[in-house]
Amino acid sequence: MPDPLAQERAHLAASRTALRAMREDVQALDIRDVTANWVNAAVLSAQIDERIKALADLSHTPLFFGRLDYLPTAQEGQTFYIGRRHVHDADGDPMVVDWRAPVSQPFYRASKKDPRDVALRRRFGYTGGELTAYEDEHLSDPAEGERTSRLLQAEIERPRVGPMRDIVATIQPEQDEIVRSGLSGSVCVQGGPGTGKTAVGLHRVAYLLYAHRERLARTGTLVIGPNRSFLHYIEQVLPALGELEVKQATVGDLVAHVEVRGEDDPTAAVVKGDARMAEVLRRAVRSHVTPPTEPLVVVRGSRRWRLPAYELEEIVRELLDRDIRYGAARDALPQRIAHAVLVRMEQAGEAPDDRVQDAVARNPAVKAVVKAVWPAVDPAKLVLRLLSDPDFLAEHAAGLLTEEERKAVLWAKPPRSVRSAKWSAADAVLIDEAADLVERTPSLGHVVLDEAQDLSPMQYRAVGRRCSTGSATVLGDLAQGTTPWATASWAEALAHLGKPDAVVEELTAGFRVPREVIAYASRLLPHMSPGLAPVRSVRESPGSLEIVPCRAEDLPASVVAACRAALRHEGSIGLIAADARVPVLAEALREAGLVWLSPGEETTAESRLTLVPASLAKGLEYDYVVLDEPAAVVDGEPDERTGLRRLYVALTRAVSGLTVLHAAPLPPQLAA
Numbered sequence: 001m002p003d004p005l006a007q008e009r010a011h012l013a014a015s016r017t018a019l020r021a022m023r024e025d026v027q028a029l030d031i032r033d034v035t036a037n038w039v040n041a042a043v044l045s046a047q048i049d050e051r052i053k054a055l056a057d058l059s060h061t062p063l064f065f066g067r068l069d070y071l072p073t074a075q076e077g078q079t080f081y082i083g084r085r086h087v088h089d090a091d092g093d094p095m096v097v098d099w100r101a102p103v104s105q106p107f108y109r110a111s112k113k114d115p116r117d118v119a120l121r122r123r124f125g126y127t128g129g130e131l132t133a134y135e136d137e138h139l140s141d142p143a144e145g146e147r148t149s150r151l152l153q154a155e156i157e158r159p160r161v162g163p164m165r166d167i168v169a170t171i172q173p174e175q176d177e178i179v180r181s182g183l184s185g186s187v188c189v190q191g192g193p194g195t196g197k198t199a200v201g202l203h204r205v206a207y208l209l210y211a212h213r214e215r216l217a218r219t220g221t222l223v224i225g226p227n228r229s230f231l232h233y234i235e236q237v238l239p240a241l242g243e244l245e246v247k248q249a250t251v252g253d254l255v256a257h258v259e260v261r262g263e264d265d266p267t268a269a270v271v272k273g274d275a276r277m278a279e280v281l282r283r284a285v286r287s288h289v290t291p292p293t294e295p296l297v298v299v300r301g302s303r304r305w306r307l308p309a310y311e312l313e314e315i316v317r318e319l320l321d322r323d324i325r326y327g328a329a330r331d332a333l334p335q336r337i338a339h340a341v342l343v344r345m346e347q348a349g350e351a352p353d354d355r356v357q358d359a360v361a362r363n364p365a366v367k368a369v370v371k372a373v374w375p376a377v378d379p380a381k382l383v384l385r386l387l388s389d390p391d392f393l394a395e396h397a398a399g400l401l402t403e404e405e406r407k408a409v410l411w412a413k414p415p416r417s418v419r420s421a422k423w424s425a426a427d428a429v430l431i432d433e434a435a436d437l438v439e440r441t442p443s444l445g446h447v448v449l450d451e452a453q454d455l456s457p458m459q460y461r462a463v464g465r466r467c468s469t470g471s472a473t474v475l476g477d478l479a480q481g482t483t484p485w486a487t488a489s490w491a492e493a494l495a496h497l498g499k500p501d502a503v504v505e506e507l508t509a510g511f512r513v514p515r516e517v518i519a520y521a522s523r524l525l526p527h528m529s530p531g532l533a534p535v536r537s538v539r540e541s542p543g544s545l546e547i548v549p550c551r552a553e554d555l556p557a558s559v560v561a562a563c564r565a566a567l568r569h570e571g572s573i574g575l576i577a578a579d580a581r582v583p584v585l586a587e588a589l590r591e592a593g594l595v596w597l598s599p600g601e602e603t604t605a606e607s608r609l610t611l612v613p614a615s616l617a618k619g620l621e622y623d624y625v626v627l628d629e630p631a632a633v634v635d636g637e638p639d640e641r642t643g644l645r646r647l648y649v650a651l652t653r654a655v656s657g658l659t660v661l662h663a664a665p666l667p668p669q670l671a672a
């Protein structure tokens with residue numbers, strides 16, 4: 001019998017050679033004969049450069065990670081190697097097929113119960129770029145029992161270092177269902193900490209780009225995350241899957257119409273983020289339309305054409321009723337008026353053509369009417385006025401906001417101008433809404449919204465208009481909502497997003513947090529998100545959970561000692577603390593001569609410790625976590641529920657172990 005591992009290594013070597021040949025073919029392309037001019041040539045050569053980049057053989061990522069042997073009755077009994085990209089030989093026959101291709105799907109979905117025509121599923125293990133192991137499942141062999149994959153388990157238990165990696169070799173069936181769901185529908189994924197929501201969302205983008213490349217290249221895709229450090233943490237996943245074109249942004253980036261320099265108190269922020277504000281803004285924008293009271297008189301040559309006020313009013317009314325964007329209606333108004341004038345001309349026996357209509361539309365008298373009746377609206381100025389002028393706000397918020405709510409959003413000291421105003425994040429969202437009332441926001445083809453539970457209704461609307469003609473993947477965990485306006489139900493959130501028909505899926509298997517740690521953190525669930533089921537950890541290693549009481553004066557030193565102990569393990573270390581305690585701990589680390597990073601900075605072999613303010617911990621993970629003073633994390637939030645949720649997030653960042661140090665009593669909800 002030939003050695004199967006040697007054979008597989010030979011296939012790997014041959015695939016590498018084939019990939020090199022594919023790259024050389026592209027490099028050797030001579031585009032001089034096919035490009036008519038230098039613009040074409042520049043575009044083509046940029047595309048070629050991209051293609052060469054996409055064909056690079058990444059030495060640390062294996063070219064294939066799995067193999068499927070179909071039964072003789074299916075796919076002509078062929079064998080397929082599954083990898084991150086397609087590789088073919090000189091004859092065009094596949095050496096490696098893309099994981100997203102339909103023939104690859106059974107690699108993720110087939111099981112003993114449902115073998116999907118697969119005779120053999122083989123998983124490969126690698127050390128660096130070297131193929132070192134394989135593992136077989138004979139799915140159609142009734143004699144073979146179901147077994148758990150050691151390679152899969154090893155991947156899950158792998159100590160974490162640095163930024164997030166792709167999970168393409170080990171996507172689980174329930175995750176794969178979400179990854180491969182169609183482009184036309186929107187999906188919402190509820191899942192506890194570490195269930196792979198972010199991973200699934202990113203792989204879904206990669207899948208959609210593969211399945212609908214042209215359409216999405218035209219319309220664009222976007223991944224939205226809560227903050228810079230989170231986006232930095234995930235930014236390498238899609239490039240590793242060969243997708244270099246996906247944009248990333250925070251909601252703040254999307255609505256950056258003004259510079260945000262101010263902060264709202266929670267009451268004001270809640271009102272500003274409420275969906276009722278959309279109606280207030282709609283009324284305020286439309287209030288600029290003033291029905292005409294004077295007739296229009298257009299002088300052309302020796303003749304004067306008169307349009308009575310009631311007829312102008314009818315035109316205006318009709319545009320208002322059609323509910324098109326304010327700006328679009330404003331653009332249409334001159335032609336509508338000109339058309340009415342033309343009708344008069346025809347009635348008088350003239351035969352004006354389109355050019356006459358255009359000329360009338362440009363007539364100064366018509367322009368003056370448009371300016372008076374339908375003036376241009378500047379979105380930022382409009383919001384400035386709403387938040388500064390009590391009467392203007394009261395007029396448009398009538399029946400929508402109470403007097404207290406209006407008071408809460410009004411500036412105590414109104415700013416003089418858009419530039420000098422201390423705009424808050426919520427104000428920027430209001431301006432975005434107003435901007436969309438004036439002019440339609442272009443929609444992308446697909447948007448992934450991560451940590452969605454923290455968005456306000458107005459923020460959902462801002463994201464929703466960026467995928468109004470496309471679809472969305474919404475990812476979140478209701479138990480991790482830490483804003484005063486955090487989502488209470490996905491149905492409501494999806495309605496604000498404009499995707500009420502999105503399917504809500506749930507992920508329950510936890511790939512990050514060890515069993516003992518998730519059990520500890522889940523004690524908080526009934527107190528902050530009753531009804532949500534705890535995550536079921538699929539990790540086998542029990543992980544370590546240590547709770548260390550200290551005296552207050554010893555706490556910083558003990559925290560430093562715990563960090564030192566954690567640094568003895570391989571992998572990344574996160575020291576998580578209430579935001580207010582970060583300076584004290586930074587000082588203690590400095591005194592002890594320990595170097596540390598801020599969230600989003602890349603861990604290296606030399607610096608593996610990150611000091612994480614609790615407010616930035618969401619979505620991140622570290623191999624070992626040292627958690628400082630849980631009570632301070634809870635107290636750092638305006639209310640207890642939010643505090644407990646913040647603590648829940650902090651407790652669920654660890655992959656291999658968690659050490660909790662406290663001087664103050666632990667929050668009682670953590671008691672067994």
Ligand SMILES: Nc1ncnc2c1ncn2[C@@H]1O[C@H](COP(=O)(O)OP(=O)(O)OP(=O)(O)O)[C@@H](O)[C@H]1O
Nearest residue numbers: 167170171172193194195196197198199511512619
């Ligand atoms: N199928 C899988 N195979 C291997 N690892 C996985 C799989 N699914 C998820 N993981 C790993 O589990 C960890 C958690 O995944 P991810 O960050 O996507 O979870 P999440 O649900 O977004 O968590 P959070 O709610 O904390 O933001 C990551 O390290 C990810 O790579």
